Amino acid sequence: MRGIGLGGTTTLATGNAVRKDEDLKEIGINLDAEFEKLYSMIPVTTEHKKNWNSSMNKMFDTFREMGLNPEVMPKALKTEACINCSHCAIGCPTNAKWDVREIVENAVSKGANLVTDCKVTRLETEDNRVKKVHAKIKNKSVSYSADLIVLCAGGLGTPVILNNSGIECKDSLFVDPLICVAGISPGADQDKQMLMPFLSRHDGFILSPYIDYFSFFFDRKWRVPSSDLACIMIKLADEERGYLDGEKVHKVLTKKDKEKFDEAIELCHEILRNMGIPREDHLVGLTAAGHPAGMLPLTENEKDTLHSPLLPDNLYVADATILPKTMGFPPMLTIMALAMKISEKIMNL
Ligand SMILES: Cc1cc2nc3c(=O)[nH]c(=O)nc-3n(C[C@H](O)[C@H](O)[C@H](O)COP(=O)(O)OP(=O)(O)OC[C@H]3O[C@@H](n4cnc5c(N)ncnc54)[C@H](O)[C@@H]3O)c2cc1C
Numbered sequence: 001m002r003g004i005g006l007g008g009t010t011t012l013a014t015g016n017a018v019r020k021d022e023d024l025k026e027i028g029i030n031l032d033a034e035f036e037k038l039y040s041m042i043p044v045t046t047e048h049k050k051n052w053n054s055s056m057n058k059m060f061d062t063f064r065e066m067g068l069n070p071e072v073m074p075k076a077l078k079t080e081a082c083i084n085c086s087h088c089a090i091g092c093p094t095n096a097k098w099d100v101r102e103i104v105e106n107a108v109s110k111g112a113n114l115v116t117d118c119k120v121t122r123l124e125t126e127d128n129r130v131k132k133v134h135a136k137i138k139n140k141s142v143s144y145s146a147d148l149i150v151l152c153a154g155g156l157g158t159p160v161i162l163n164n165s166g167i168e169c170k171d172s173l174f175v176d177p178l179i180c181v182a183g184i185s186p187g188a189d190q191d192k193q194m195l196m197p198f199l200s201r202h203d204g205f206i207l208s209p210y211i212d213y214f215s216f217f218f219d220r221k222w223r224v225p226s227s228d229l230a231c232i233m234i235k236l237a238d239e240e241r242g243y244l245d246g247e248k249v250h251k252v253l254t255k256k257d258k259e260k261f262d263e264a265i266e267l268c269h270e271i272l273r274n275m276g277i278p279r280e281d282h283l284v285g286l287t288a289a290g291h292p293a294g295m296l297p298l299t300e301n302e303k304d305t306l307h308s309p310l311l312p313d314n315l316y317v318a319d320a321t322i323l324p325k326t327m328g329f330p331p332m333l334t335i336m337a338l339a340m341k342i343s344e345k346i347m348n349l
């Protein structure tokens with residue numbers, strides 16, 4: 001899953017605003033200053049537990065009693081405007097949830113020229129510099145020139161543009177696949193509750209309450225009233241194996257990924273049983289993914305330049321494509337911190 005349009009996938013995000021930059025730190029990229037700046041720009045809060053309903057509190061307590069260390073999820077959210085509709089991932093009706101359009105609006109108000117409905121197809125290079133960016137607006141071909149170009153079409157968009165331009169990415173796509181496990185529990189009312197209000201960290205995955213509308217709409221077994229579902233999402237740090245053929249995604253879960261999912265699914269069954277929901281009332285959802293990334297991963301060699309030697313001199317990539325390692329964790333804040341560092345680098349060129 002990804003969002004195509006202004007604001008990108010942050011418009012579908014559930015507002016989880018968490019820092020996860022250990023792998024970047026390990027290769028020598030320090031984002032302390034950028035995170036600090038982001039926290040002053042974005043309303044990140046953990047003050048939303050007061051909005052949870054009783055079954056969410058019960059799930060949190062069950063996690064705690066089982067020693068699973070649940071943590072209230074930091075949210076990019078104006079809590080007072082949240083109406084607990086559970087629609088974060090399909091468009092927040094009150095704009096309580098922050099998304100990146102706020103930053104775009106700010107840039108436009110300061111003079112940035114925004115062109116929408118415009119699909120970049122390829123870059124034209126000469127002497128290791130991009131001369132033109134070719135694109136389509138509806139069916140009309142257009143091209144743009146600039147001294148410096150920053151590509152940020154996301155983990156599935158950027159590699160396609162690079163590939164069309166003769167720059168090959170790596171077969172190291174990771175996607176943070178997810179599976180939800182639900183228990184049928186009349187009156188759970190998770191559909192009247194913000195998504196992912198807390199998380200529990202494990203080796204290779206996180207767990208977080210999330211009503212799985214994907215399975216609800218596309219898997220017949222899930223045809224029970226949405227208000228009767230107590231649902232837990234498993235988000236896995238998958239192995240970095242996958243590639244694109246044109247725009248077609250090739251991603252298969254490895255043996256290790258499947259074993260991790262099995263372990264996590266068993267744990268979810270145990271949590272739901274401890275909540276009093278018998279095993280025969282549990283549902284395991286469809287596999288999905290929403291964090292495509294990693295096909296031009298940054299390495300230690302690029303810690304100072306933040307620029308892959310595979311790229312023309314005046315082209316930077318500033319999106320999930322350059323994340324160095326699988327995350328199994330909400331990545332948007334980390335991507336933004338990295339993009340901010342890249343923009344500072346560019347301004348000082
Ligand atoms: C349902 C869902 C919920 C999520 N919830 C969270 C969350 O709560 N917290 C979190 O941290 N992460 C979350 N994520 C993931 C997060 O939103 C993404 O990882 C992040 O937005 C990726 O940023 P990006 O800049 O790499 O790409 P994107 O945000 O996908 O932006 C790419 C942009 O490029 C544009 N584009 C693509 N191709 C082209 C082209 N050829 N020409 C021109 N433009 C193009 C797209 O329209 C889009 O605007 C969620 C993802 C999903 C699917």
